[in-house]
Amino acid sequence: MSSIKVLISDPISKKAIDFLRSKGLQVDEKPDISHEELRQTIEPYHVLIVRSRTKVTKDIIDAGKNLKIIARAGVGLDNIDVEYAKSKGITILNAPEAPTIAVAELTMGLILTIARGICLGNQALKEGKWIKKQLVGFELYGKTLGIVGFGRIGKEVTKRAKAFGMRVLAYSKGDISQEASELGAEVAKDLTDLLRNSDIISLHVPLTPETYHMISEKEFNIMKDGVVIINTARGAVIDGKALLKALNTGKVYAAGLDVYEHEPPQEDWEWELVRHPRVIAVPHIGAQTKEAQEKAGLIIAEKILKTLGIE
Ligand code: NAD
Numbered sequence: 001m002s003s004i005k006v007l008i009s010d011p012i013s014k015k016a017i018d019f020l021r022s023k024g025l026q027v028d029e030k031p032d033i034s035h036e037e038l039r040q041t042i043e044p045y046h047v048l049i050v051r052s053r054t055k056v057t058k059d060i061i062d063a064g065k066n067l068k069i070i071a072r073a074g075v076g077l078d079n080i081d082v083e084y085a086k087s088k089g090i091t092i093l094n095a096p097e098a099p100t101i102a103v104a105e106l107t108m109g110l111i112l113t114i115a116r117g118i119c120l121g122n123q124a125l126k127e128g129k130w131i132k133k134q135l136v137g138f139e140l141y142g143k144t145l146g147i148v149g150f151g152r153i154g155k156e157v158t159k160r161a162k163a164f165g166m167r168v169l170a171y172s173k174g175d176i177s178q179e180a181s182e183l184g185a186e187v188a189k190d191l192t193d194l195l196r197n198s199d200i201i202s203l204h205v206p207l208t209p210e211t212y213h214m215i216s217e218k219e220f221n222i223m224k225d226g227v228v229i230i231n232t233a234r235g236a237v238i239d240g241k242a243l244l245k246a247l248n249t250g251k252v253y254a255a256g257l258d259v260y261e262h263e264p265p266q267e268d269w270e271w272e273l274v275r276h277p278r279v280i281a282v283p284h285i286g287a288q289t290k291e292a293q294e295k296a297g298l299i300i301a302e303k304i305l306k307t308l309g310i311e
Contacts, residue, residue: 002026004308005044005066009033010051012073016297023310039063047304049073051296056080061088069093071304073296074287093303097152098296099287103258104156106286107202107232108164110256113280114228115140141165146188146198148214149205149233150176157202158183169194172205195222200230207234215239220246226253232286235260244273254278258286 002024008017011031020027025047033041035055042048042064049071050056056070061084070085071093082092113119116137124131145161147154150172158168158180168185170176171194180187188194191214195201201223205211215229216239229252231238240261246252255278263284265271274281287293305311 002310004046004310006047006049006304007038007042007045008049009038009054010049010073012049012051012300013294013297015294016073016301019298019301020304023305025310035060042067047071047308049300049304050079052076052079054079056085058084061085061090064090069304069307071300073293073300075099091307093300093307095296095299095303098299099289099292100152100156102289102292103153103232103286104160105289106258106282107153107157107230107256108160110230110232110258110280110282111140111145111200111202111228114254114256119280140200143167143199144169144197146171146194146201147185148172148191148194148201148203150180150185151204153232154202154204155179155183157204158185169198191219192222195219196224198227199224200228202230203233203237205233205237207236211237213237213239213242215243217242217245220251223251225251227251228253229255230257231255232258235263240273241269244269244276247273247276247278252278254280256280258282259284 004025006020006025006027008027008029017027017029039060042060044066045064046066047069048064048067051073056079058081061081067090069091070080072080073095075094075096077092077094080092085092117135121135142165144167147158147168147170150170161168162184169188170180170185171188171191177187214237220242229243243252243255247255257279260270262270265274273279
């Protein structure tokens with residue numbers, strides 16, 4: 001039995017917990033623990049595993065006198081005071097690989113929903129309306145999908161789009177020519193080239209000062225008339241007000257959104273965007289699959305063991 005004590009303060013997959021225990025770690029599960037209770041109980045623990053509920057603030061880090069690792073079984077680290085933890089010599093781990101497939105599949109789902117009017121048809125039929133004649137959609141086959149950000153998710157979307165017979169045009173930081181050619185994607189000369197030539201544009205870049213409002217009025221003006229926009233990356237990568245305007249003028253035919261500048265949306269214009277008849281909006285469900293959650297737990301368990309030097 002190892003002397004390493006692990007506290008899990010949010011629900012994580014049982015497989016991950018069993019895996020850590022099988023390696024001899026002492027794991028305590030307190031998935032509903034309050035902030036105050038956590039502060040009072042954290043002292044003997046070496047590892048704290050959280051998802052998004054637990055707020056790992058300075059007072060928790062100060063109380064965790066034996067903490068070596070804070071691990072987020074997921075992607076975002078917004079609920080952890082990362083800088084403060086690092087200043088105390090604590091290693092921060094997360095699992096950005098876990099939701100890749102889930103987000104790629106949601107992206108395809110949003111594209112298909114828009115292409116075939118699936119939400120509209122479903123809603124109308126439930127209201128007793130047979131709107132078959134109004135629901136003439138379009139096929140993905142032969143269309144150009146512009147992928148902005150050719151990382152883990154961008155590449156998985158590419159594979160799926162290629163299976164639909166789409167042409168994929170990719171734009172990303174760095175040299176992606178080799179990976180793009182392996183997946184049958186073409187590399188756009190620059191962002192303008194991608195915007196000008198894509199029928200559907202899907203965003204897969206992180207939110208950074210460089211990508212904040214990367215798609216704004218100027219970029220919409222370059223796009224084809226009737227373009228479809230998909231955002232499963234981060235809300236603020238698109239200037240939402242500019243998107244609303246482009247939807248209202250018809251420049252953008254439709255948008256599929258999983259992410260928003262504020263979550264949930266706050267401002268009137270944000271709700272106007274979400275409620276727009278040609279917007280398919282879902283509440284940041286990109287990573288919300290059983291498999292992604294399970295993967296997040298297992299990936300984090302493996303990273304913890306590796307960091308601790310346990311085989
Ligand atoms: P990744 O790091 O593997 O890929 C991001 C790509 O964007 C990289 O290839 C990078 O070079 C490129 N990039 C970065 N800045 C750029 C810029 N200024 N211009 C052009 N390209 C740029 O990340 P990933 O796992 O593919 O995830 C992409 C994003 O998706 C994440 O950063 C996150 O914001 C979002 N995400 C959303 C969900 C969800 O639930 N909807 C889940 C996971 C990730």
